[in-house]
Amino acid sequence: xxxxxxxxxxxxxxxxxxxxxxxxxxxxxxxxxxxxxxxxxxxxxxxxxxxxxxxxxxxxxxxxxxxxxxxxxxxxxxxxxxxxxxxxxxxxxxxxxxxxxxxxxxxxxxxxxxxxxxxxxxxxxxxxxxxxxxxxxxxxxxxxxxxxxx
Numbered sequence: 001x002x003x004x005x006x007x008x009x010x011x012x013x014x015x016x017x018x019x020x021x022x023x024x025x026x027x028x029x030x031x032x033x034x035x036x037x038x039x040x041x042x043x044x045x046x047x048x049x050x051x052x053x054x055x056x057x058x059x060x061x062x063x064x065x066x067x068x069x070x071x072x073x074x075x076x077x078x079x080x081x082x083x084x085x086x087x088x089x090x091x092x093x094x095x096x097x098x099x100x101x102x103x104x105x106x107x108x109x110x111x112x113x114x115x116x117x118x119x120x121x122x123x124x125x126x127x128x129x130x131x132x133x134x135x136x137x138x139x140x141x142x143x144x145x146x147x148x149x150x
Contacts, residue, residue: 055075055132056093057140059125073121075111076148085111089146095101095138099127107143118146 012062080086087110104122108113122144131140133148 045059050131050133050138051133053133053138053140054135055105057083057099057142058129059129060127060129069125070146073124074146074148075117077117080111080113080148081150084150085114086148086150088112089115089148090139090143091122091146092143093122093139095130095142097130097139099130101128103123103133110148114148117148121146 032059045047059069088108089110090108092103092105092107093101096102101122106115106119132138132139
C-alpha cells in the first residue's frame with residue numbers, strides 16, 4: 001500500500017510539474033508545406049511557433065476590423081459563384097515576431113478557386129500586433145475561417 005501511495009504521489013508531482021512548465025510556453029515544431037496552396041519560400045524549413053501565449057496576436061484595430069477587411073477585400077471567384085459553390089475555408093498561418101504573416105496553408109478547403117482566394121486574402125493582410133510571452137514577441141500559430149456565402 002505504501003508503494004502504491006508513493007507511486008501516486010510521484011505521478012501527481014510529475015503531472016503538476018509538467019503542466020506548470022507548459023503553461024504559456026507550449027512550443028510546436030512544424031515543417032514547411034510543399035503543397036500547391038502554400039506560398040512557402042523553402043519547402044522544408046522548420047518553424048518554431050507558440051500555441052499558447054500571454055497576449056494573443058491581433059489584427060490592427062481588433063476583430064471588427066478583421067471582419068471588415070475580409071468582407072471588403074474578398075473577391076468571390078466567378079466560376080464558383082456561377083456554380084453556386086459556397087462554404088468556409090479554414091486556414092492556418094503564423095503571425096511572426098514582427099507581425100508579418102507566413103506559412104499560410106489550407107486546413108480544410110472547399111473548392112480550388114475559393115481556397116486560392118482565401119490564401120490571397122490572408123497573404124495581403126497588413127501586419128498584425130505580435131503575440132507575446134513574458135513581454136517578448138513570439139511567433140504564434142493561428143487559425144482563421146474565411147467564409148464564402150452566396
